[in-house]
Amino acid sequence: MTIPAPFIxxxxxxxxxxxxxxxxxxxxxxxxxxxxxIMGESGCGKSTLLRILTGLKRPAVGDVFFSGNNFWQSxxxxxxxxxxxxxxxxxxxALWSSMTIRENVALPLxxxxxxxxxLIDEIVELKLALVGLKGFGEYPPSAISGGxxxxxxxxxxxxxxxxxxxxxxxxxxxxxxxxxxxxxxxLELRDSLGATIIIVTHELPSIFALADNSIFLxxxxxxxxxxxxxxxxxxxxxxxxxxxFLSRSASLAxxx
Amino acid sequence: MNPDxxxxxxxxxxELCLAFLGSWLIHVEPCGLPNFTQLFTPQTKSLCFDTxxxxxxxxxxxxxxxxxxxxxENQSIAVDITELPSGVRKLLRLTQKxxxxxxxxxxxxxxxxxxxxxxxxxxxxxxxxxLAFTGELLLLYIRFxxxxxxxxxxxxxxxxxDCGPQALPIxxxxxxLVGFTLAxxxxxxxxxxxxxxxxxxxxxxxxxxxxxxMMAAIIMAGRTGxxxxxxxxxxxxxxxxxxLQTMGINPLDFLVLPRVxxxxxxMPLLAICADFIGILGGFFIGCFSLDISPILYYExxxxxxxxxxxxxxxxxxxxxGYLVAFCGCIKGMHCGRSADAxxxxxxxxxxxxxxxxxxxxxVFTFFFNVLGV
Numbered sequence: 001m002t003i004p005a006p007f008i009x010x011x012x013x014x015x016x017x018x019x020x021x022x023x024x025x026x027x028x029x030x031x032x033x034x035x036x037x038i039m040g041e042s043g044c045g046k047s048t049l050l051r052i053l054t055g056l057k058r059p060a061v062g063d064v065f066f067s068g069n070n071f072w073q074s075x076x077x078x079x080x081x082x083x084x085x086x087x088x089x090x091x092x093x094a095l096w097s098s099m100t101i102r103e104n105v106a107l108p109l110x111x112x113x114x115x116x117x118x119l120i121d122e123i124v125e126l127k128l129a130l131v132g133l134k135g136f137g138e139y140p141p142s143a144i145s146g147g148x149x150x151x152x153x154x155x156x157x158x159x160x161x162x163x164x165x166x167x168x169x170x171x172x173x174x175x176x177x178x179x180x181x182x183x184x185x186x187l188e189l190r191d192s193l194g195a196t197i198i199i200v201t202h203e204l205p206s207i208f209a210l211a212d213n214s215i216f217l218x219x220x221x222x223x224x225x226x227x228x229x230x231x232x233x234x235x236x237x238x239x240x241x242x243x244x245f246l247s248r249s250a251s252l253a254x255x256x
Numbered sequence: 257m258n259p260d261x262x263x264x265x266x267x268x269x270x271e272l273c274l275a276f277l278g279s280w281l282i283h284v285e286p287c288g289l290p291n292f293t294q295l296f297t298p299q300t301k302s303l304c305f306d307t308x309x310x311x312x313x314x315x316x317x318x319x320x321x322x323x324x325x326x327x328x329e330n331q332s333i334a335v336d337i338t339e340l341p342s343g344v345r346k347l348l349r350l351t352q353k354x355x356x357x358x359x360x361x362x363x364x365x366x367x368x369x370x371x372x373x374x375x376x377x378x379x380x381x382x383x384x385x386x387l388a389f390t391g392e393l394l395l396l397y398i399r400f401x402x403x404x405x406x407x408x409x410x411x412x413x414x415x416x417x418d419c420g421p422q423a424l425p426i427x428x429x430x431x432x433l434v435g436f437t438l439a440x441x442x443x444x445x446x447x448x449x450x451x452x453x454x455x456x457x458x459x460x461x462x463x464x465x466x467x468x469x470m471m472a473a474i475i476m477a478g479r480t481g482x483x484x485x486x487x488x489x490x491x492x493x494x495x496x497x498x499x500l501q502t503m504g505i506n507p508l509d510f511l512v513l514p515r516v517x518x519x520x521x522x523m524p525l526l527a528i529c530a531d532f533i534g535i536l537g538g539f540f541i542g543c544f545s546l547d548i549s550p551i552l553y554y555e556x557x558x559x560x561x562x563x564x565x566x567x568x569x570x571x572x573x574x575x576x577g578y579l580v581a582f583c584g585c586i587k588g589m590h591c592g593r594s595a596d597a598x599x600x601x602x603x604x605x606x607x608x609x610x611x612x613x614x615x616x617x618x619v620f621t622f623f624f625n626v627l628g629v
Contacts, residue, residue, distance in 0.1 A: 129352075
């Protein structure tokens with residue numbers, strides 16, 4: 001599959017809340033099948049960028065293209081179709097608390113496919129097995145741990161075999177081992193499902209383990225400081241702040 | 257164009273080869289696949305796959321494939337998966353990984369007897385909870401009056417404003433219409449005896465003794481009691497109540513005290529307004545529909561309502577205020593930790609408050625009757 005235009009292309013994007021401009025002049029593109037991280041300090045607009053890419057918030061200025069189609073210029077129906085091809089894993093799983101894990105994963109399948117109930121059950125069981133939660137289908141989300149809730153959220157996100165998977169801080173609140181396991185799972189899923197993965201994170205180990213490409217957002221200049229492979233950026237980026245972020249070397253003494 | 261999900265089986269001595277053709281996607285209509293067990297013959301010893309003409313695949317393919325593999329493994333047939341796409345092989349390996357913890361708890365549906373038993377136990381538990389909460393509130397007010405309670409004056413003012421002026425329009429509207437309706441219904445009956453003027457007595461007494469305090473309380477249960485339960489329940493979900501506790505601040509002092517106090521203070525005031533506006537509703541009907549002169553209606557009303565009637569209403573409304581705040585706060589403080597639980601807490605707060613209001617009103621009416629007040 002060779003697509004001449006980049007899979008996801010963001011051009012001259014400005015994010016704002018009312019008069020307050022959060023970030024401006026963001027332009028970057030994401031290749032199909034790659035893992036892209038959105039990095040930056042707390043409060044720089046990482047999560048807002050994610051909301052724009054997933055179609056929850058309209059950008060103030062600029063365009064987002066998915067396979068060459070302008071997302072915000074297309075009709076509401078087209079946008080919803082596009083959104084159905086995205087899976088999102090929210091920070092704390094965002095499982096619907098009134099349903100069991102099985103019902104959570106089954107809901108998109110019941111709503112958007114014509115599969116028979118038995119087949120849906122089998123797919124749900126398969127997805128749960130993929131994230132290592134075999135046999136937890138009948139549990140309510142409140143009865144399992146935070147890490148498991150996150151994995152159940154991932155099972156729900158991949159229920160419809162999405163083309164694009166979004167992760168909002170996948171390692172937040174997880175211990176190093178669970179977080180490493182989640183990273184491995186993300187890599188495995190990318191390799192086998194062929195999905196494009198976009199991750200918002202500031203966990204350095206995850207960034208280096210996963211990312212092929214990245215963008216660094218800055219609060220002070222309100223724009224992107226760098227884009228590229230974080231392993232290369234850490235060594236060769238000409239911006240001090242990016243190098244400090246990626247090598248974790250800034251200290252309070254450096255502050256002016 | 258290739259047809260969607262086609263399965264071709266070919267037997268070669270002891271080997272069964274399955275060829276997958278077309279698109280195997282979850283969005284494809286359910287397609288007529290053969291019963292997989294019938295593919296296997298007693299001679300089959302090994303199974304291989306051919307995916308050369310497989311165009312697209314996703315979980316649909318995986319599910320059907322794992323079903324076939326499960327059958328094969330059941331009959332101890334060797335499965336050769338090397339011909340499958342690499343992504344499929346990886347995913348299959350991933351699904352076969354051991355689950356971290358085997359589930360130990362069973363979530364099953366309960367029988368009828370069990371449900372009855374659970375509800376009975378739940379009723380007792382709730383009664384005890386309510387008694388305990390009443391005791392805690394008593395201690396809370398001892399702390400409050402001895403000046404040891406830790407709360408924000410700003411919060412108290414906010415809740416006073418929220419329960420008073422903010423609630424007034426809706427209370428006024430409802431009680432005006434209640435007075436209006438009472439006068440209308442009453443006039444039809446009293447006209448038969450030529451006693452139109454007693455509409456003033458009827459409306460005046462009913463509003464001050466019963467309907468004023470009661471309508472105000474029911475509106476406040478739906479408006480403020482529900483909001484108390486939802487606020488406190490959401491705080492419970494967000495760990496905010498835990499945060500207060502770890503800081504050494506008693507959540508009862510900080511959260512419950514201003515809410516309960518505000519409602520106890522404001523409810524009688526709302527009831528006074530409800531009384532007055534309800535009587536105004538009756539006056540409206542009396543003057544314009546029954547042709548009673550306004551002066552006469554006014555004097556008849558003044559004659560009918562004694563201070564004791566008014567005080568009965570006031571005592572009731574203070575108690576109602578306490579009940580509404582009590583139900584809202586206890587349901588909120590004892591809320592579970594999910595969005596679902598907040599909804600249940602809110603519903604339960606309103607229902608319990610209204611039930612309590614009606615029961616208490618009946619008890620009051622009975623006792624005041626016995627006492628001859």
